[in-house]
Amino acid sequence: MSRTTELSSAGNRVNPGGVASSERKVDVSTSSKQEPVWAIEFKKICKSFGAFRVLVDLDLKVQPGEKVTLIGPSGSGKTTVLRLAMTLAKPTSGDIRIFGESILFDQAGTLLSSAEEARIRRRCGMVFQQFNLFPHLTVLQNLILAPTTVLKQSKAEAKESALRYLRMVGLEGKVDAYPAQLSGGQQQRIAIARALVMKPEILLLDEITSALDPEIAGEVLDVVRRIARESGVSMLIVTHEMRFAREVSDRIAVFDGGRIIEQGTPEKIFISPESERTRSFLQSVLNH
Numbered sequence: 001m002s003r004t005t006e007l008s009s010a011g012n013r014v015n016p017g018g019v020a021s022s023e024r025k026v027d028v029s030t031s032s033k034q035e036p037v038w039a040i041e042f043k044k045i046c047k048s049f050g051a052f053r054v055l056v057d058l059d060l061k062v063q064p065g066e067k068v069t070l071i072g073p074s075g076s077g078k079t080t081v082l083r084l085a086m087t088l089a090k091p092t093s094g095d096i097r098i099f100g101e102s103i104l105f106d107q108a109g110t111l112l113s114s115a116e117e118a119r120i121r122r123r124c125g126m127v128f129q130q131f132n133l134f135p136h137l138t139v140l141q142n143l144i145l146a147p148t149t150v151l152k153q154s155k156a157e158a159k160e161s162a163l164r165y166l167r168m169v170g171l172e173g174k175v176d177a178y179p180a181q182l183s184g185g186q187q188q189r190i191a192i193a194r195a196l197v198m199k200p201e202i203l204l205l206d207e208i209t210s211a212l213d214p215e216i217a218g219e220v221l222d223v224v225r226r227i228a229r230e231s232g233v234s235m236l237i238v239t240h241e242m243r244f245a246r247e248v249s250d251r252i253a254v255f256d257g258g259r260i261i262e263q264g265t266p267e268k269i270f271i272s273p274e275s276e277r278t279r280s281f282l283q284s285v286l287n288h
C-alpha cells in the first residue's frame with residue numbers, strides 16, 4: 001500500500017492509483033507462488049514478563065486494508081499485541097513483520113538499528129484509551145507538531161492536512177481550542193486525527209472508548225466506523241464494545257490465555273462460534 005494513502009475531507013480516500021479501497025486488499029487466499037505481503041504478520045510470537053507467559057506462539061496476520069478486532073477476557077494479551085506491533089514492547093521470541101519488513105529483528109535475529117525501528121514504527125499510528133494530547137498546545141498545534149518535526153512537512157502543508165482530518169472527525173471549528181476546553185469524546189476524536197495526519201498504513205486502536213461515558217463513546221465509534229468504511233488503512237482494534245466490533249470488523253480474533261482460540265467473520269464469531277470458551281465469553285459480556 002502506498003505511503004500516500006490519505007483521506008479527503010469528504011472522507012474519500014485520495015489514492016494516486018485510483019483503486020477503490022476494497023480492491024486494494026490483497027487476495028491472500030489464492031495459491032499464488034508469490035508470498036502475499038501482509039500489513040501485519042506475527043509469526044510464532046511469545047511474550048513473557050518474568051515467568052509469566054502473556055503470548056504463546058501467536059500467529060496473526062492482517063491483510064492490507066483489513067480491519068481486524070481482538071476480543072477476549074481481560075488479561076488475555078490483546079493490548080500486548082498492539083504494543084508489540086507499535087514496537088513499544090519487544091517480543092521474547094518470534095518475528096513481527098510490517099508490510100513484509102521485520103521489526104526489531106532481521107532475518108538473522110539481529111536487532112535493527114533504532115533509525116530503522118523508528119521508520120517502521122512510523123508506518124503504524126496508535127490511539128490509546130487516554131488521549132495524551134499536549135495540554136499547553138491548541139488543537140491545531142497538537143496536530144501539526146509531529147508532521148512538521150518527524151515528517152518534515154512545511155507548516156502550511158501540515159496545517160492543510162490537519163484541517164482536512166479535523167473536518168473528518170467533525171471538529172473543524174475547534175482548531176484554536178485547548179484540550180481542557182473539549183469533552184473527552186472530542187479529545188479522543190482529536191487524538192484520532194492526530195494519528196491520521198501521520199498517514200499511517202496501519203491504525204492500532206486500544207480500548208479508545210474505555211475512558212468515556214457510554215453516551216459520549218458513540219460519537220468516537222461513529223468516527224472510527226467512518227474511517228474504517230472509507231479508508232484503505234489497515235486496522236487492528238482492541239475493544240470491549242461488542243456491537244462496535246461486529247460492525248467495524250472484517251475479521252474478529254478471540255483471545256484467551258495469550259492464544260487465539262478462534263477467528264472468523266463477525267457473523268461466524270457472534271452467530272455460530274465454534275469454541276465453547278468463545279460462547280461463554282460472549283455470553284458474559286453480552287449479558288453484562
Ligand SMILES: Nc1ncnc2c1ncn2[C@@H]1O[C@H](COP(=O)(O)OP(=O)(O)OP(=O)(O)O)[C@@H](O)[C@H]1O
Binds near residue numbers: 054072073077080081
Ligand atoms: N509491563 C508488564 N509487566 C508485567 N505484566 C504485564 C505487563 N504488561 C502486561 N502485563 C500482563 O500481561 C497480561 C496481558 O495484558 P494485556 O494488557 O495484554 O491484556 P488484555 O487482554 O489487553 O487485557 P484488558 O482487556 O484488561 O486490557 C496481564 O496479565 C497483564 O497484567
